Amino acid sequence: MSILKLKAYIAAVKFGSLTKAAEALDYTQPSISHMIHSLEDDYGFSLLIRSKSGVTPTDNGAELLPIMQDIVNRYEHLSEAVYAIHGLDIGTVRLGAYTSVCVHWMPSLLKEFREQFPKIEIHLFEGNSDEIHNWLEEGHIDFAISTIQRSEEFHFLPLVEDRMMAILPRNHPLSKNDTVPIEVFAEERCIIPYEDTHKDVQRIFKKAKVKPNVAYQIRGDEAIIAMVKKGLGISLLSELLITDHFQDMAHLPLAPDHVRTLGITTKTEIKSLSPASRTFIPFLQQWLKK
Template structure:
């Protein structure tokens, strides 16, 4: 059946490896190779470029990839609809989300959701803003939970997450009730990369402030560790700081700034499957109840 071949090819492209695709789909590597070869014979052109470090799609392979994904999505939609009519809620959901979401929100959301829909399979991908963009573009996730920083995706707002100043409990600014951006300029600062927290960069850009950057770090936990060691202060979303120990002081900015957290959807793909719609609706209900 071509659907199996399409899924094999899609998975090979996503993983960049015939072996990894076989492991993910519970096939042998020769099985995957045979399905790809069968598609190439049927279409009359190569789909993959074999390289030393894996495989990648040819130009023609990329051209047919979107159509294969549309067929797979249509089949999933049909299967879930039929199962729903027969009283069985099934499906597969792929969620991409920021670290702050996966560590603080998703465990409780998934626990409650699975209680209601035990036969719906869920995959979670943890990433930053750039990675969510890529996964949505390449159809590797059904939706993301993050912040809006472009107009490529449909954005459904969930809640506002304040940006906070964090510092070692012995830092010279720790006695202040709130921290101004001008005060931040006067001390060593640990700056997140823009692909992780573009909101922090926007704060300084709008205020025309040049922080005294001692370190630039990608990774929220690394930033918190460096602040704990008194290597500088930083700005991070409040949601990330729920589990910080007492040796980290958390202070509000003098002028509060928020990042808007929401659901990101690629509307170019058309209608979502019933299971994805259920999950998105459930997340909206959960956040209204818990924030």
């Protein structure tokens, strides 16, 4: 079995184009087309539907796609393990993370990691809760830094607790309080993120049996913060997300207190990840302790 053929097919499906797949893998378009045709000959059925607008997987191709992705991942893990035995830190880490983690952790973390492990590449994918869940399920990422996903499907290693905060305009009457009761969100005009963006926010309201008085529902964190600053309502976000905005708006803990736990989310046990991933995770843990 040729790993290159599998990579060619996976890239073609990912980009929906043989030309873009060729660019991503640094091959010519005819070479990618030949590899996929060869794979179809090996299997005895078509894997791609080809049209003027691009390519899409056949039903058989879609069924085999996650298995192919798993084979490619395991082959890469094998290569990294061989390098590790020779004392070489070489490999690739495909990491998914929330926007807050990408903004506030990754620039410093990746800079320090690259200085110590220059031959390990980090491919960072920024996404919301649903996107991270799908990437893990489909094998597009090795692991994620996120809050806990569906516990029956994934493994979760806690890293830090991130306190959930009520955010208000600076001149809001509640801004002089020490805390904001969760029940306030049923009365005040609220700017609430969509559930696929912030499941933790929706989880808090459901647990407290509070139905927020939704004035606006927004997907982006920065848009929510900007609207709060302009006095359009109050909202609920994590402390990590609002760190850069402490001077521009009031931010108070909830009553009762709520936190979200950020951690490593994996589809398999951490010991089954690639050597490169198992190098990165302890580095991340030590970085957070510092």
